Amino acid sequence: MDTKVLRRQKIRYGIRRKISGTSQKPRLSVFRSNTDIYVQLIDDVNGKTLAAASSKDKDIAAQAGTKIEKSKMVGAALARKASELGIAAVVFDRGGYLYHGRVKSVADGAREGGLQF
Template sequence: MSIKNESRLRRARRGRAKMRTQGVNRLSVHRTPRHIYAQVFTPAGDKVIASASTLDSELRSGSTGNMEAAAAVGKLVAERAKQAGIEKVAFDRSGYRYHGRVAALANAAREGGLEF
């Protein structure tokens, strides 16, 4: 594993430890150069309540590695979380900088009705 990825995972662990003490549902983001994924976990982190990604059939058309695709994933995960009765979450950026696609997903999730 590269030093860069180890550092990112260390940052992610630090953030998740703080979220665990808050005891709220967690909106976690994972990104690759081609896709972006979002999942809402229970406070214990053992179950996925809602998820969305650029691999979903409704989001698959067009480009999947840009900010527009990330915003679409954010809206979709917010919609699915609200259907499951979740309105308040903690945003887990998984050690990624809050910039670009990660920020676009977060802003779209807020517009979709999630509070964080």
Template sequence: MALSKRELFQKRRMRVRSKLRKLAAGRPRLSVHRSNKNISVQVIDDAQGRTLASASSLEKDLGLIGKNNVEAAAKIGAAIAERAKAAGVEDVYFDRGGFLFHGKVKALADAAREGGLRF
């Protein structure tokens, strides 16, 4: 029986996350979620189960409400790098979820690296 697109996405997401957990070495996770209208990112400490920093295109102060393009992703990447460094986090591992490392996800990762995050 063929799997639905959602099931394939979930399978890919869990495969990526399980591989990354083996390499995590106690670092927080930089988790990305992308929808058709928005993009959001969080720095999560899985050991304590809490979010250390977050940024989203839904935030009014970033001025990106309803925008989901490469430029918006780059601004969010820069914002999360700044907020993570303010929270005392410099080393993370990048969890792209089930999304391909291309386009918006790649722009976000590149901007976060330029902002000072290491992954």
């Protein structure tokens, strides 16, 4: 039984074996549902989420636009929160999704907001 979800989980576990976030260089984790996108900055050493943003945040949900446009806004919002915390560099965790479409848009928005990958 190798469904799409199980396939993504296998890829995700492989990615997580290779990358880990610290408080200086946290992991930027992406989760994509059918309707929304969620991103977090995670310190894996201490097991803490440092900042988070999603397309359900009031200021982003109120905007009109496609899911890709909103994903870019989510990336920019997370970059703003990261700069307030003094975080300049992150490790990107695409969560088993292809680096394409909404996942790429989040990364582009975060880069434009000033985060280094």
